[in-house]
Amino acid sequence: MAPNLSVSKETEDMLNDFKPLFEAIMEKKFSNDSYVNTIIQLGIQKLFREIIPSDDEWEVIELIFKKNRKFLCSLVTEVFINSETKDNMKRKEIKTAIQKYIG
Numbered sequence: 001m002a003p004n005l006s007v008s009k010e011t012e013d014m015l016n017d018f019k020p021l022f023e024a025i026m027e028k029k030f031s032n033d034s035y036v037n038t039i040i041q042l043g044i045q046k047l048f049r050e051i052i053p054s055d056d057e058w059e060v061i062e063l064i065f066k067k068n069r070k071f072l073c074s075l076v077t078e079v080f081i082n083s084e085t086k087d088n089m090k091r092k093e094i095k096t097a098i099q100k101y102i103g
Contacts, residue, residue: 005036015035015036015039018039019035022035022038022039023035080094
């Protein structure tokens, strides 16, 4: 993709009008490039979430598990180790849930 994007006047005005509100919410100033990149990334992430209805999430995870177990297990391990689940109480809950299946 080209490093410079061309947008319509309406989109440019929308971006310019929204920027002060976005900066107030984020409590930080953004260069125009950083702001537009962030808005585009957030939009793509939002659209991606909309592609998979919430009631189908487990089906998608199971499909990923079937297609690439190693990747999914590695990702979940990384999230487990680096997230708030380090809390011992939460780890115990997870361990208890797993033990239901392994006896």
